[in-house]
Amino acid sequence: MTTVIDVGGGFRDIYGAGVFDTCLEEDISFDCCIAVSAGSANIASFLAKQSGRNYRFYTDYAFRKEYMSTRNLIDGKHFLDLNYVYGELSLEGGEDPLDYEVFSSYGGILNIVATDALTGRPHYFESGDIRQDDFSVFKASSSIPIVCGKTEIDGRLYYDGGISDPVPVKRALSLGSDKIVLVLTRPSDYIVDPKRDLAIASMMDKEYARCANALRVHALRYNRAVRQAKKLEEEGRCLIISPDESCGVNTLTRDKESLDALYRKGREDGLKIKNFLCSGTAAHPNKERAD
Numbered sequence: 001m002t003t004v005i006d007v008g009g010g011f012r013d014i015y016g017a018g019v020f021d022t023c024l025e026e027d028i029s030f031d032c033c034i035a036v037s038a039g040s041a042n043i044a045s046f047l048a049k050q051s052g053r054n055y056r057f058y059t060d061y062a063f064r065k066e067y068m069s070t071r072n073l074i075d076g077k078h079f080l081d082l083n084y085v086y087g088e089l090s091l092e093g094g095e096d097p098l099d100y101e102v103f104s105s106y107g108g109i110l111n112i113v114a115t116d117a118l119t120g121r122p123h124y125f126e127s128g129d130i131r132q133d134d135f136s137v138f139k140a141s142s143s144i145p146i147v148c149g150k151t152e153i154d155g156r157l158y159y160d161g162g163i164s165d166p167v168p169v170k171r172a173l174s175l176g177s178d179k180i181v182l183v184l185t186r187p188s189d190y191i192v193d194p195k196r197d198l199a200i201a202s203m204m205d206k207e208y209a210r211c212a213n214a215l216r217v218h219a220l221r222y223n224r225a226v227r228q229a230k231k232l233e234e235e236g237r238c239l240i241i242s243p244d245e246s247c248g249v250n251t252l253t254r255d256k257e258s259l260d261a262l263y264r265k266g267r268e269d270g271l272k273i274k275n276f277l278c279s280g281t282a283a284h285p286n287k288e289r290a291d
Contacts, residue, residue, distance in 0.1 A: 001031040002277055003109075003177035007167050008037030008142070008160075009185035010251030011062070014259050015243050016183045017054035018266020019273075020046040026274055032109040032175055034168050036161040039183070040112045040141045041085075047110070048103035056096060059259055061089055068252070078149045080252070082142060086135040100132045109175060113161030113168055114140040117150055120214035122165040123158065145200050145215070147252070164214045167225035169232070181273055182229050184242035194219035239276040241269050 006016045020042050023029075035043040045053040065071045066088070068080045077083070090098050104127070112125040114137070125137040140151040140158035150157045165171065172180050184190075197218050204212040232238035247261040 001109075001175070001177050002179045002181070003032040003034060003172045003175070004030045004043075004181045004183065005034045005168055005172060006036065006039030006042050006183045007185065008035070008039040008162055010038055010144070011058060011253050011259065012185035012246055012249050012251065012262065013038040013042060014055065014058040014249070014263045015185050015246075015266040015269075016042045017045075017058060018263040018268075019183050019241055019270035021051045021055070022267050022270030023273060024049060024051045026271070028273055028277065030108065030181070032111075032172065032177060033106075034111045034113065034172055035141065036113045036166065036168065037142045037144075040138045040161075043110075043112075044098055044103060044135075044138060047106045048099040050099055050102075053096060053098075055263060057085070057089070058263070059256055061085075061096070063254055063256075068254075078147065080144070080148050082139040082148050082151070086139050090135060091133045098135070104130075104132075111168070111171065111175075112137050112141045113165050113171075114143075114151075114158040115161055115164040115211060115214060117157035117159050117208050117211050120164060120208075120210035120212075122161060122168075122171075124171065129153075144251075145204055159208075159211055162222075163211065163218055164221075166218055166222040167229065169225050169229050169238070178237065179277060180229070180232065180238040181276065182238055182240050184226070184240060186242065186246055187244060188226065188230070188240050188242040192219040192222045236279070239272065241266075241272065243269070 016039055033043045042054050061067050066084045072079055072081050089095050110127045114123050116123050130137050136151055136153050140153055141161045143149060143151045143158060144160045150159060197215050201212040201215040229238050229240055233240055243262060243265045248258045249262050
């Protein structure tokens with residue numbers, strides 16, 4: 001089974017948008033798609049076969065005050081308004097709607113990762129949890145603490161999936177993946193520093209202590225999972241697609257020149273995928289799938 005994982009990373013994931021646009025042009029498909037945070041938007045447009053759609057979100061809509069601004073705070077919204085992103089822009093009749101009919105026809109496995117605000121554990125939403133004009137699952141996966149707030153689904157509250165499972169390689173293996181394409185939005189040798197996470201976790205402690213604790217070990221989980229992916233890559237079971245540099249783009253960076261440069265890197269690097277999927281897979285009969 002072939003699997004693609006997009007780990008998100010806010011505006012850095014314009015890189016992933018480039019990768020998936022190349023996949024659409026090269027007619028590359030996957031048996032399983034796993035998405036974290038902004039990666040859920042990329043994979044949604046990929047499965048809907050809407051090349052260029054996410055590029056417009058990153059380089060056009062994201063510069064609007066309705067999308068992300070201090071004005072949103074004044075109006076009682078969050079700085080980054082996911083209701084605008086997945087509502088006015090994405091719903092049927094919206095400015096740039098997701099082609100839900102094509103998206104919902106995907107016959108493979110889809111996992112969208114979110115973090116349960118109370119337990120701090122990952123929750124893997126599936127295709128059946130996503131309905132026409134109800135993209136709450138994508139919002140839940142992308143709900144960055146403080147910046148976006150929480151998302152409620154069926155009475156439970158969720159935060160960004162990257163808190164609890166930032167690089168879901170183990171999840172892919174547990175589903176039976178033989179070949180994994182892992183899309184990172186930082187260089188593969190980047191080591192995440194926990195300092196920023198610790199500051200945000202301290203602001204969550206009182207209300208969501210377990211989620212705060214999950215955030216405290218986010219860097220550890222990210223770094224460990226990337227190391228695991230590199231071992232799998234040595235065995236021929238994984239291909240890590242990552243930029244050689246992030247072009248100055250961070251989680252909330254809005255600079256069109258930098259964003260466009262990172263997108264072009266994704267487009268180019270996506271060309272590596274077809275050869276990997278067509279090549280043979282090394283056999284390791286004594287190795288555990290989820291090691």
